[in-house]
Amino acid sequence: MELIVYGSLFLTSSLLFYLFYDLLIRPKQVMRERLDNVKEMADIRDVFEDGMRESFVIRVINPAYERMIRSLGNLAPSTIKDRYENLLNSSGAKDKMKFNNILAMQVMLGIILSFLVHYLMKASSSPSNSLYIFLAGVVGFLLPYYLLLSASEKRKQEIQYAVPSMLDLLYVSVEAGLSFDMAIYRTTDKMKGPLSDELRFTMNEMSKGRERSEALREMVKRTQVEDLATFVTSIIQAEEMGSNIGNVLRVQANTMRLNKRQRAEAKAAKIPTKMLFPLVFFMFPALFVVILGPAIINIMASF
Template sequence: MEFIVYISLFLTTSFLFYIFYETFVVPKQVVKQRLDNVKVMADTRDAFDEEMRESFAERVINPVYERIIQGLGNMAPSSIKKQYEQLLSSSGTKGTMEFNNVIAIQLMLSVLMAFGTYYLMRLTEQPTNGLYVALAGAAGFLLPYSSLRTKSKKRIEAIEYALPSFLDVLYVSVEAGLAFDMAIYRTTDKMKGPLSEELLSTMNEISKGKGRSEALRDMVKRTHVADLGTFVTSIIQAEEMGSNIGNVLRIQADTMRLNKRQRAEAFAAKIPTKMLFPIVFFMFPALFVVILGPAVLNIMETLMK
């Protein structure tokens, strides 16, 4: 009898709990689910509206362009890619332009110059010469690479030129009592240029947790400046051996100034050789005309009599 009472009590309690659940809990869950569905639909609609507000170029052309240049970059040999990346890093355009973009610009410029040459020949009614079209396309392909290489060379020369003076100011700052890091910040604030930009980038990497030696070596890899590599090596060795940074900076400043003088002397020694061809092909003909012209005229008048 007690067993039946317990069963009845359990069933009654379960029935009341079921009624309470169906009456109060289930409707709230249904409403919540509907609200969540409405929210998802609103978010999807907002995302769709935001996407549709973008221009056709941003929605269609740019993704297609990115995929095409990505494919072109993957097709290039690894040695060519490494060479271009070195030029991009040494020219200071690594963050604004990538290897794929350079290849795409080369191909587009090559096609445009070849088509422009062909169209100009047809416009002037000249016979179409495939050699000229091919040369124009080759020139368009090589022009971005040549520009990038020239920019890299100028930046390397600017760093080499500024390094001795930078080390002088850095040495004075360290001798005045500043720590090496603060001396670099103070010197880069006073002397602007590619060298200061690279050092500031390196110091930011160090402040974010990168090792000093690793950050300095990465700077040398980016710039491809031999004198800067010598300076970085001496600084790393001085820190590892506990040497005086001020003496190292003074020695490095003298060494860099000597290297700068030697480069200037070597450049001056090449000037006569470089001037030979302009003199022979431009100045000598004019001198011959001025000097021998009257004599030739007199001889012609004498023979004609």
């Protein structure tokens, strides 16, 4: 049994190390190899010699790792895969990480944490508890998912917070005489953040020949922000009906600013409720000690 555990730890550690290598070091190595290929393009070399010149990691370990995580990803249901893809899109990590990499990281972290708990129990001479080992594996498996979910929610909040300012800049630019596309370009130059990145990516898609409505809907699908979806729907309807985009932007800017103020007021209204528990458990005991402490000491002294 211990041989199986140690073998699983060695395999998992190796795969985890190669996963970080694949995400951090390999892109630089690929870029360096591409530059070398460009420099040596004029040279004529035998195909077999070029293949053998590559490192052992690229020739053997990389294909084996890719096949393993691809097989692991194929075992997952389509609903889970779609959910992870949506989280990768909304968190902005779609180009840095794939679903198969996340799933492989979850499995490896689950195995590593389970082994660590098992080893600590054995080192402390305490009886091994299968429940603790199982819970450690569950925590390790779910940790990457919740980190990805947290990054997605944070990015959504940043985009939602930036939508009113973006609409104000768009409205001012359109009223100044710029077209809608040029107004978006000017807005991306003035603003920084995830919303500006999404707008810039959408404009690049449009410059490649994609229709504006389709590119905007794809942006909404990636970001999954309700305010942005409302804005895109109003712009598409205005184009289809031939309405003035400037008026639509003015109405949307006022509406989004009002929604932002209402959300801030709702958060402010929840502050007294959230402050109740810290006051009861931390402030009131200290006040009772300061106020009633001397009186209790005098009463005890008199008796």
